[in-house]
Amino acid sequence: MKVNSPLEVYKFLPQTNCGDCGEATCMAFASHMIDRSLKLEDCPPLLEDKFKKKYLKLAELLAPEIREVIIGTGEHTVSVGGDDILYRHQLTFFNQPALAVDVWDTMSEDELVERIKFINEYKKFYVGRFLKLDMVAIRSTSGDPDKFKQAVTSVAENTELPLILCSLDPKVLKAGLEVVADRKPLLYAATKDNWQDVADMVMEYDVPLVLFSPDDLDTLKSLAATFLEMGRDDLILDPGTNPQGKSLRESFENFLMIRRAGIKEGQHEIAFPLLAVPMTAYLANDDPVSASYWETVLASVFSVRYGDIMIVHSIEPYALLPELHIRDTIYTDPRTPVKVDPKVYEVGSPGKDSPVFVTTNFALTYYTVESDLASSGIDCYLLATDTDGLGVEAAVAGGQMTGQKVSDEFKRLGFDFSEMTAHNTVILPGLAARLQGDMEDASGLKVKIGPPDSGRIPGWMEKNWPPE
Amino acid sequence: MAKKIKLSELGSLFNDMDVESLEGVTIEGDIELEMDTGGGLDPQLAYMLGHETAQIARHLINISRLLGYPVDQLFGSMAQAAIPGVIRPGQLLPSKFEVNKVEEWKNPIQEVTLGATSSDGGTRTSTITLGGENALPYYFDSPMPHRNHITMDVFDMPIGMAKAVRVNYEDVIDSPAEWAKKAVNDYGADMVTIHLISTDPGIKDTSPREAAETVADVLQAVDVPIVIGGSGNPEKDPEVLEKAAEVAEGERVLLASASLNLDYERIAKAANDYGHVVLSWTQLEINAQKELNRKLMKQCNVKREDIVMDPTTAALGYGLDYAYTNMERIRLAGLIGDEELSFPMSSGTTNAWGAREAWMVGSPLKEDSDWGPREYRGPIWEIVTGLTLSLAGNDLFMMMHPGSVAVLKEITQSLHGSLERDAVDISDWVTAEV
Numbered sequence: 001m002k003v004n005s006p007l008e009v010y011k012f013l014p015q016t017n018c019g020d021c022g023e024a025t026c027m028a029f030a031s032h033m034i035d036r037s038l039k040l041e042d043c044p045p046l047l048e049d050k051f052k053k054k055y056l057k058l059a060e061l062l063a064p065e066i067r068e069v070i071i072g073t074g075e076h077t078v079s080v081g082g083d084d085i086l087y088r089h090q091l092t093f094f095n096q097p098a099l100a101v102d103v104w105d106t107m108s109e110d111e112l113v114e115r116i117k118f119i120n121e122y123k124k125f126y127v128g129r130f131l132k133l134d135m136v137a138i139r140s141t142s143g144d145p146d147k148f149k150q151a152v153t154s155v156a157e158n159t160e161l162p163l164i165l166c167s168l169d170p171k172v173l174k175a176g177l178e179v180v181a182d183r184k185p186l187l188y189a190a191t192k193d194n195w196q197d198v199a200d201m202v203m204e205y206d207v208p209l210v211l212f213s214p215d216d217l218d219t220l221k222s223l224a225a226t227f228l229e230m231g232r233d234d235l236i237l238d239p240g241t242n243p244q245g246k247s248l249r250e251s252f253e254n255f256l257m258i259r260r261a262g263i264k265e266g267q268h269e270i271a272f273p274l275l276a277v278p279m280t281a282y283l284a285n286d287d288p289v290s291a292s293y294w295e296t297v298l299a300s301v302f303s304v305r306y307g308d309i310m311i312v313h314s315i316e317p318y319a320l321l322p323e324l325h326i327r328d329t330i331y332t333d334p335r336t337p338v339k340v341d342p343k344v345y346e347v348g349s350p351g352k353d354s355p356v357f358v359t360t361n362f363a364l365t366y367y368t369v370e371s372d373l374a375s376s377g378i379d380c381y382l383l384a385t386d387t388d389g390l391g392v393e394a395a396v397a398g399g400q401m402t403g404q405k406v407s408d409e410f411k412r413l414g415f416d417f418s419e420m421t422a423h424n425t426v427i428l429p430g431l432a433a434r435l436q437g438d439m440e441d442a443s444g445l446k447v448k449i450g451p452p453d454s455g456r457i458p459g460w461m462e463k464n465w466p467p468e
Numbered sequence: 469m470a471k472k473i474k475l476s477e478l479g480s481l482f483n484d485m486d487v488e489s490l491e492g493v494t495i496e497g498d499i500e501l502e503m504d505t506g507g508g509l510d511p512q513l514a515y516m517l518g519h520e521t522a523q524i525a526r527h528l529i530n531i532s533r534l535l536g537y538p539v540d541q542l543f544g545s546m547a548q549a550a551i552p553g554v555i556r557p558g559q560l561l562p563s564k565f566e567v568n569k570v571e572e573w574k575n576p577i578q579e580v581t582l583g584a585t586s587s588d589g590g591t592r593t594s595t596i597t598l599g600g601e602n603a604l605p606y607y608f609d610s611p612m613p614h615r616n617h618i619t620m621d622v623f624d625m626p627i628g629m630a631k632a633v634r635v636n637y638e639d640v641i642d643s644p645a646e647w648a649k650k651a652v653n654d655y656g657a658d659m660v661t662i663h664l665i666s667t668d669p670g671i672k673d674t675s676p677r678e679a680a681e682t683v684a685d686v687l688q689a690v691d692v693p694i695v696i697g698g699s700g701n702p703e704k705d706p707e708v709l710e711k712a713a714e715v716a717e718g719e720r721v722l723l724a725s726a727s728l729n730l731d732y733e734r735i736a737k738a739a740n741d742y743g744h745v746v747l748s749w750t751q752l753e754i755n756a757q758k759e760l761n762r763k764l765m766k767q768c769n770v771k772r773e774d775i776v777m778d779p780t781t782a783a784l785g786y787g788l789d790y791a792y793t794n795m796e797r798i799r800l801a802g803l804i805g806d807e808e809l810s811f812p813m814s815s816g817t818t819n820a821w822g823a824r825e826a827w828m829v830g831s832p833l834k835e836d837s838d839w840g841p842r843e844y845r846g847p848i849w850e851i852v853t854g855l856t857l858s859l860a861g862n863d864l865f866m867m868m869h870p871g872s873v874a875v876l877k878e879i880t881q882s883l884h885g886s887l888e889r890d891a892v893d894i895s896d897w898v899t900a901e902v
Contacts, residue, residue, distance in 0.1 A: 087796060087797075087800065088789075088792070088793050088796070089793045089796065089797050104901075106901070121837065122837045123835070123836065123837050124831075124836055124837065125831075125833050125835055125836055126785065130835075139898050139899070140898065140899065141898075141899050141900070141901055143899065166898045167898060168896070168898060188898070192560065195560070196556065199556050200556065203556070214894055214895050217565035218563060218564050218565050219560070220565065221563040221564070221565045222560040222561055222562060222563040223560060224563075225560075225561045225563045226557055226560050226561045229557060229561060230555060230556055230557070231555075240894055240895075241894065242891075242892065242894055243892055243894070244887075244889040244890075244892065245882060245887050245888055245889025245890070245891070246882075246885055246887070246888065246889075247891055247892075248882045248883070248889075249606065249882060249883055249884070249885045252606060252883055253606075253607075253608045256607060256608065257565070257567045257608065258565075258567075260567050260570075261565070261566075261567040265567060265568065267567075269563070277894070277897055279897070279900075279902070280892065280894050280897050282900065282902040283892045283893075283894065283897060283900060283902075284889070284890075284892050289844065291902075293844075293848060293851075293875060294875075296848055296851075296852065297851065297852075297855060297875065297879050300852045300855050300856060301855065301859070301879070301883070304792075304856055304859045305859060313902060316840055316844070317837070317839050317840030317845070318840050318841070318844035318845040318848050319848070321825055321839065321840075321845065322784060322825075322848050322849060322852040325784050325785045325825075325852075326784060326788075326852055326856060329784065329785070329788045329789045329792065329856070330789070330792070330856075332789045334789070334793055364786060364787065371833060372832050372833065375832065375833040375834055375835060376832070391786075391787075394751065397700075398729070398751075434670070453824055453828075454832075455824055455828060455831075455832030456832075
């Protein structure tokens with residue numbers, strides 16, 4: 001964005017402190033514009049006709065340096081780009097890199113449908129939600145427009161996910177586009193050789209487009225400038241993903257250079273989201289495990305440094321899990337609190353014979369334990385004791401979790417064991433085993449030690465619950 | 469037959485209509501176009517002319533629209549398809565891509581050498597130098613003078629390990645010296661770390677003297693530089709590391725670690741007295757890291773070239789976001805001149821094996837999709853954890869799985885630019901049959 005202080009935003013606001021946005025003052029609203037935690041459209045008066053000029057001016061000033069591009073329609077869209085920073089701690093990155101898994105038009109119909117089903121359904125629970133795959137990239141390996149058309153039709157029938165149509169042959173692209181243009185797929189790609197035909201196509205169908213110029217940033221910028229001239233600004237850039245050796249380093253540098261040019265130097269012609277193709281790992285590795293590993297490595301590198309869409313091939317869980325996690329890691333908002341409220345949570349519908357577990361109020365720890373218990377159908381109480389957001393091991397080492405503190409926490413929260421339970425027993429995490437004696441002395445309760453990982457609670461329960 | 473359009477005439481047109489100015493419309497200079505449609509026109513030139521006239525048409529349409537004329541009705545439904553086709557330029561607009569280097573990265577990261585050869589009073593046959601960077605890792609602003617290095621973990625007693633890790637060490641698990649040899653000779657470790665975990669009073673309470681013997685055995689077994697780690701017990705570690713430092717005198721080992729929750733002065737003194745390097749360890753807190761480094765330098769007289777930092781590594785999915793950002797902030801602060809943070813960094817990448825995704829047979833949650841075989845999941849978890857931190861500026865990696873070590877070396881050295889590999893033609897990746 002072109003402004004960096006709330007005062008610069010405030011100038012253009014109605015300045016009535018009406019409170020319609022939910023903030024007490026226009027200045028407070030302005031500061032939410034700077035940290036991007038509210039949208040301009042959250043100020044109702046600004047949308048009135050009399051403020052139109054100011055609204056438009058603000059919209060321009062607040063637009064992110066890297067354009068945001070939307071692929072898909074309705075509920076089934078993926079937004080990419082929209083960043084304002086180069087380093088995570090400066091604010092937060094917006095729009096996680098979209099993971100697009102490939103299919104190809106020489107697959108059999110059965111294989112295709114099975115693969116799409118897998119892509120649709122793959123999920124991994126993490127901190128209260130599921131990590132999932134975002135897009136399907138359809139590659140024309142046949143070079144035959146009819147075959148491509150058929151594959152695109154079949155994919156479209158089997159998934160709601162946004163699509164990428166991949167071919168460098170405009171005739172093939174057009175055959176696919178005719179089928180799914182109304183879903184606003186991403187077109188891959190315009191190059192220095194085919195750009196005129198592709199340009200006609202994106203203008204006719206109004207769809208977002210990838211510009212592909214491997215290892216040549218001058219041409220990439222030329223392409224971008226040319227499409228901008230035609231009024232296209234829903235562009236995504238692919239400077240090429242070389243899979244190995246020195247040329248991989250060059251690809252990495254290209255990503256860095258383009259993003260720096262866009263964010264730090266305001267070079268608007270190149271300030272677009274970037275697309276990486278980790279699946280080029282398969283061009284350099286014959287062994288499928290090596291290729292899958294290397295693809296994961298490349299996807300990780302470009303998740304950290306500025307890739308906004310990744311096209312991947314491997315659907316091995318050992319590739320997908322780290323890929324899903326690393327982009328979540330980098331795009332998690334560092335400003336959001338990482339603690340849950342310290343309290344005694346109920347999992348399922350606990351009664352007097354239900355166990356009482358203890359964990360910490362570090363959000364990740366809490367959600368992991370809570371989901372393990374809930375998923376196994378264990379009715380219980382779960383204390384998230386206040387460790388100031390530390391995990392169990394660190395809190396025990398650092399003294400934020402002691403027998404006395406856990407005991408006091410139950411009292412503070414009004415959880416009376418003699419009233420709530422028939423067993424007078426508390427279960428400490430395995431990583432807090434050394435607090436057992438301390439806890440018994442402080443609380444007067446029977447103290448049992450659970451497993452070091454909450455994923456093993458069901459097995460532990462079989463042997464240890466109910467207490468003798 | 470020739471036609472002339474003069475935009476300058478537009479002005480008088482507007483005069484008649486009593487319009488003084490048009491906001492948002494600028495027409496720079498006069499544009500004069502002569503068109504001979506009688507034939508013999510170069511198609512390329514014709515195309516360019518078409519482009520120009522279309523641009524003018526677009527201006528005129530905009531003007532008409534501003535004046536309130538229902539232009540869109542005039543064109544009807546054909547307008548949408550027809551106009552865009554017309555304004556496509558005949559050729560790519562020429563452009564040159566350039567970007568500046570970062571000016572504010574003026575302060576180099578301290579160079580620290582680990583290990584000492586006979587000419588420097590040690591018995592190692594090689595040394596390793598960390599640090600010296602003038603930019604974030606692998607950036608084009610300034611070459612990275614030293615590649616990343618890997619030190620593999622060796623324990624002074626059998627410990628619980630993930631199955632995928634354990635199978636590699638079953639034959640050496642009772643002998644730290646053999647374990648160290650295997651790490652160096654078979655798995656390509658640049659260094660080894662001997663963890664004296666048995667010294668913990670809660671484990672075996674091995675005496676500092678006995679622990680020092682283990683260190684001597686490891687130094688004897690391998691000729692690479694080594695790291696000496698305590699058990700993590702804050703009461704016991706100072707005396708254990710003192711004895712270990714003494715037995716390793718002159719070898720420039722990395723002594724792990726000094727931290728704010730133990731008597732760091734004793735660790736620092738042991739390093740100073742016997743010629744070693746101190747690992748300055750804090751827990752994901754940049755200000756604590758500054759404080760400890762400052763104390764090591766000012767209060768304990770540790771020289772700058774004798775400090776490496778460990779700002780703590782959390783596993784992928786288990787706080788790696790904090791570890792990553794903490795390291796990146798530390799490195800950026802060092803590069804722009806914070807002398808209390810401009811040291812090389814080390815990561816306990818082995819922590820990745822604490823993630824259940826790395827070692828569990830499958831997900832404990834029935835809602836999760838299949839996690840696949842764990843023997844492949846574990847190593848990649850360690851790789852991605854290390855790789856992410858390498859991008860934040862980490863120099864030295866403490867690792868466990870041989871496969872992870874090989875892949876992390878491959879990617880960090882590729883990004884470093886020091887690996888020759890065959891070039892692969894990626895221009896037609898779309899059609900690849902894989």
